[in-house]
Amino acid sequence: MCGIIGRIHKRSFDASSNASNDVHTSHTSHWPALPEKDILRLSHRGPDGIGQYSDEHIQFGHARLSIIDLSDAGHQPMLSQDGRYVVTYNGEIYNHLELRSELESLGETFISHSDTEVLLVAYKVWGNNCVKRFRGMFAFAIWDRQEKLVYLARDRCGEKPLFYHFDQQSLIFASELKALIPLLDKRPELDSSVVDMYLHYQYVPEPYTLLQGVHKLAAGHSVSLHVKQWTFDPQAYWSVENVIDPIPSSTDSKLILPAIRDALEDAVKMTLRSDVQVGVALSGGIDSGMIAALAQKNYPEPMHAFCVGYPGRPAYDERAQARTLAESLGMIVHEVELPVDSFVDFFPELVTVMDEPIADPAAFGHYAVPRAAADQGIKVLLSGIGGDEVFWGYPYVTQSVELNQQLLDHPSIKFAAQWLGSTSAQLFLNKVAHYPHAHPTIKKWAAILQKVGDTHNPSEQLMYYMLHPDFDGPFALKAEVYGSAMHSLGPDSLFKPTAIGLRSREKIPAAVIRMLFDTWLTSNCLSLGDRVGMAVGVETRMPFLDAKLIELVMQLRANHPDHALGQKAWLRAALKGVLPDEVLSRPKAGFQPPLQEWLSGVVGRYGEMLSNGQLVHSGVLAADKVAHLLENIAKRNWTGLFFTYKLLLLEMWYQRVVAR
Template sequence: MCGILGNIHKSSSSWSPLAESDLSKLSHRGPDGSGVFTNEHIQFGHVRLAIIDLTDAGKQPMSSPDGRFVVTFNGEIYNHLELRVELEFQGERFSTQSDTEVLLAAYKVWGRDCVRHFRGMFAFALWDSVEKTVFLARDRCGEKPLFYHFDGECFSFASELKALIPLLKSPPPLDPSVVDMYLHYQYVPEPFTLLSGVHKLPAGHTLFLSLSDWNARLERYWDVENTHYEGSLPKDSAEILSCIRDGLEDAVKMTLRADVPVAVALSGGVDSGAIAALAQKNYKEPMHAFCVGYPGRPPYDERHQARALAESLGMIVHEVELPVESFIDFFPQLVRIMDEPIADPAAFGHYSVPEAAAREGIKVLLTGIGGDELFWGYGWVNQSVLANEFLGQRPWLSALANPGMEKILNRAAKSSRLPKTVRSWADRMGGLADTHTPPDQLRFYMGAPDFGEAFDLKETVSGPALRDLDSRNPFRP
């Protein structure tokens, strides 16, 4: 987990380098070093959490060997080893083991299409001193955050809002329409923020800024709806399970790549359990597993199931119990570090587990986040999909999902003047509106950015960032 920030100025400027106070806003994201790059047009800053190539050769901002390109990069390119071989075949040479150097070489060879080759989680800004352009990109699922502000004179960006605001001429006001959006959805969807004129670079997007015309071009490079399975489709359930197992194990192997200790955040569920089993299978020594619980072990406390699974896998188990007092005491700090509010109490668990992991010297934490979104594990999603399919097969029933018709049917279901069979039918049909979600709205929740990305990924990313950890989600590599 690193942190990046920077300014790009339209015309030549004699500005001073980024101050320590600017980088200090991100110091919790990178305890292993910091760096700046400044010329007449740009200021790049970086704080580092060293995960791959722990030597000084991996420091950032990093320049290409000829000095043409400079990058400040937060994240991991999981398939950097495979890309390194491919790029060497095309004539590139490397002097470090860092995935940042692979990123620079990939941009040199493939240009803006380099992001289509990356598997991982990333947010970066790359300066081309010859073309006088800046290229920003964010990973497919939006695991790594990137905020920006663009006006007539300066383009500013940062990993967190609280690091971006000091770079601006004046603090931007709240956007009332986005406040309303937050109160409605209980989070702030992309590309909006609560601050007027400040945006999130959406997941799966790039932004290309040319100083020649001072025009920022936003482009989507990945969309889940346009993703196609390569190869022959599975013929039966056994082949489907085999494909899922092989794909997930491949993702877990890639997320285990690190030069520091890796652990697992484990609940009693299938998602994190599958990650734990595959991770331990492919790890060279017993892994640490961290699970969260509550005083008195209420029904939703899954520590017993988590411990049983972890011990069966030969893992070292750590239980983290959250007393009520910790919720109250930690709440002000939680609000401060989250940048934007999320109305979900699960956030407390996402912060306490990384804290416990950090005490054990862990720097990378694998999670099961993303499984419910990928496999439609939420009950309301299953109901909505089934209802939509049912209505699609019987178009005349679509009218029954109308809220106005629902009132009529509910009234009919309670009428003593109608036969019992009619009342029963009206009662069943009147429930369609409760389970039916219009396709547009369903896609909003389950697409990109989706419900899970907005809630779970922000929490898992921000929590470990506070504790000098990197959170990796194999369900979204």
């Protein structure tokens, strides 16, 4: 796991034209190496060494965290044996041993034991199709010195980040914004439409960023850029909605659970491959519990387990459940306690660590676990991220499937949408949906009709994000505080990340999973997991996001839909005998920090920085509305507090990451 950075120049280096710029390369045709200070901005991602490579078109840099092949043979940027290709790479190819064997059978040779060299040789042999053979997480750039083209790719789910800026002269890329922004000619302006997205989503959906001209290479995408053609057109090579080789409809349903169980164990075993010690982030839930049980079963010594709790051990503190499971497995348990004051004190540093504004209040807890692991010398940490996304862990996601299918089954509902969208109808339906004495069927249909009538959701899209419990909160609040830069925004820009069109009834479940993967999973969970781990030099691995496991589950449910079976029904059933019954039957708790206290503390201590900050200067916030925001909206209810917190986090991020 590492940090990568680089620049590809359209024109080849001309030493004579750069002589006046104090470039000491008058006798070479190579661009100067990237300054060490630029690479060191990623040293937290790779504290074990840095490397550079340049030629007449490229400048590559690399900060290394040694996980596989700890010797100098794994140093990057790495050149192929024939000198044609050079790579800078961040990630892990878990099936590198199998790929190495296959490539050797084709006549290829290796001089290291690193997965980096396997990646490089795989590209040499299979070209752009190499990414389809990788099981792992990755973001990399490979330069072909002969063809004068660069190939950039990112893993299927987006576990590893890749930011870029492309113009008519150069392509600049980096693992983090903190490293990319200093390489730009000028500080980029905020993109108002993406700011608007962020305030609804609580994160920035890819491929967008908050900065004009800066983008993310989307998950499951790759791109080839030739210096002569100079066109940058990323293409998808994988989507969770379109997995290949569907399993025949005659598949025996009795084989589903054994197949899932085997795939889970195989995924865990793959992610245990490491030349350094591996630990587990453990809560009291099914996802991390499964990983702990199967990891310890396949690990040669007692593993270290890390869990989070709070002073006084309130009801949502899961340390007792986590410890009970870990000790039954023979693990070594480490507890991390998070006082409210610690979150408030650490908030500015946490904003810097996250690199993008991610308003998930669980961020502090997610940071505390790898921090504790690093203190114990653990450089690899297994996480349960992805279990909720693969196995229907969120009620609003299954509700989306059911509602969109209901709309197809009963097309007359849509004809009533115009009336249902009136203020009076919306108020009435909301009361019925929440009336405690109403019949469940009546309450269900009232909720359905209310969502159908909501005028914000585009009619040509599947209903999805309007069902998220926090998404619609900012609509009313924005009108109270938005400044001039936000007044011209169109209503549809919010829904670009989920603008995948409509689907037939049987294809709706896969489409909903795709929207979940493309938004929440990638831009909130995985972005946050990557940054908080890499901030302390700890690599986070997620067995639930193994490509073979995901494809198996998606193929199985294409013929045996499981979204209506109950939360994580397949996963719970497949883990019978792996986890204790009390764990399997335990309701999902999720990460539950004392949110009200944390966010109120942050707004109370740092809120005044909004008064004359970048959001006011750029017209995102109206200057005369900041006091109203802090004194009224922030104290109105949870929605108001969370909205204020998101704005404050955005302001803090701009000052500490962009303007620094």
